Amino acid sequence: MFAWLRPNDLIWNYWVNNYLLGNDPPAYDILYWNNDTTRLPARLHADFLDLIETNPFVEAGRLKIDGRALDMRKVDIDSYVVAGVTDHITPWQGCYKTARLYGERATFVLANSGHIQSLINPPDNRKAHFWTGAAQAETADNWIGTAEKRSGSWWPHWHEWITARSGQTKPAPAALGSADLLSLDAAPGRYVMEG
DSSP, rough: OOOGGSSSIIEEEEEIIIIISSSOOOOGGGGGGGGSSOOOOOOHHHHHHHHHHHGGGGGGSSSSSEEEEEGGGGOOOOOEEEEEEESSSSHHHHHHHHHHTTTGGGGEEEEOOOOHHHHSTTTTTTTTTTEEETTTTSSSSHHHHSEEEESSHHHHHHHHHHHHHOOOOOOOOSSSSSSOOOSSTTTHHHHHOOO
């Protein structure tokens, strides 16, 4: 589904190079995750497409969960929403609208890269920069005019944000699972090995 948003780059490029020309695919570490396709059940995939088409989150009461109407404006939590300037799947202006749904406690962060590159952005990346600020401006264009521009990756900013909202840390468990929830398989998990 996502590949068809940019078919020249994500479909025909590989079809010509790999199939017609018989070349090995070029190595590209950022997109290596594409080799591990997600096996969604057809009904869940259809539900995702329906959510994309109808966008019930923006209209209070349009979506019901277990018989209760959902109103995103009543969600009373701090939220941290990240977007990428050149994201081809989720344009940053739309992500800003999502942050606005969460009300006054939403922090919006705009990274200077694309879809995957915005997230896979190591904390020591000196080439990166991002804008941040509360998602209170009416439009994304108004927000960018008042947002604070910072150098580096947004990850250290998120770390400060989440640390301020977290409780005391505790040591990680020595082993996976518990008496109630046993560990099923060693990493990376059985599903990775299925064909």
